[in-house]
Amino acid sequence: MSEQRGTEISYLKDKRQRLLDELHSDEHYGATETIAYGEHDPFEAPVCACERCGTTPVMTKVQDRPARWLMVDSDCGHQAKQARRRPWEATLAWNMVNLNSYDYRDLPLFGLASLSPGDARERLVSIRTNLELRRKITGLSRVIGQRTREIEVPGKTYQERLDAYLQYCLWGLRLTKRAMLADDGY
Numbered sequence: 001m002s003e004q005r006g007t008e009i010s011y012l013k014d015k016r017q018r019l020l021d022e023l024h025s026d027e028h029y030g031a032t033e034t035i036a037y038g039e040h041d042p043f044e045a046p047v048c049a050c051e052r053c054g055t056t057p058v059m060t061k062v063q064d065r066p067a068r069w070l071m072v073d074s075d076c077g078h079q080a081k082q083a084r085r086r087p088w089e090a091t092l093a094w095n096m097v098n099l100n101s102y103d104y105r106d107l108p109l110f111g112l113a114s115l116s117p118g119d120a121r122e123r124l125v126s127i128r129t130n131l132e133l134r135r136k137i138t139g140l141s142r143v144i145g146q147r148t149r150e151i152e153v154p155g156k157t158y159q160e161r162l163d164a165y166l167q168y169c170l171w172g173l174r175l176t177k178r179a180m181l182a183d184d185g186y
């Protein structure tokens with residue numbers, strides 16, 4: 001290994017260790033409401049109806065190699081801004097621009113059914129922090145594992161699952177924000 005690459009790897013290892021320390025700290029543990037999100041498969045997302053015309057959109061492959069996906073509403077043309085790499089991402093991206101047709105209490109993950117919008121939001125904020133931390137660590141473990149073989153390279157599916165949980169969480173945050181504004185009479 002060249003000296004420069006060695007320095008880079010040791011920098012990445014230090015960074016990973018700092019993030020692991022944070023993940024395992026009492027403070028982070030205390031601030032994280034839950035890491036048990038529920039049985040629901042995060043790659044399966046409900047598809048919201050179009051908030052403008054009520055249509056259910058159709059999953060469409062808008063590009064080949066690399067594949068890109070977009071939910072297309074052929075009735076009114078409403079769609080997310082960007083096509084996505086994976087179908088589940090395209091579904092969640094669509095849901096995020098059709099917030100009026102879904103209630104955060106119905107989210108199949110994170111146990112929000114009985115919570116007020118404010119409490120649900122607080123719970124999701126803590127979940128987001130934990131997921132972002134675990135995603136960063138997984139990304140670093142991948143690079144370090146591939147270059148040095150000193151640690152196990154995390155599975156692609158594990159990494160993608162964290163991504164899916166995070167996108168779900170961001171969708172939930174938008175839904176709770178909208179519900180809080182509605183409660184305030186906006």
Ligand SMILES: [Zn+2]
Pocket residue numbers: 050051052053054055073075076077078
């Ligand atoms: Zn529409």
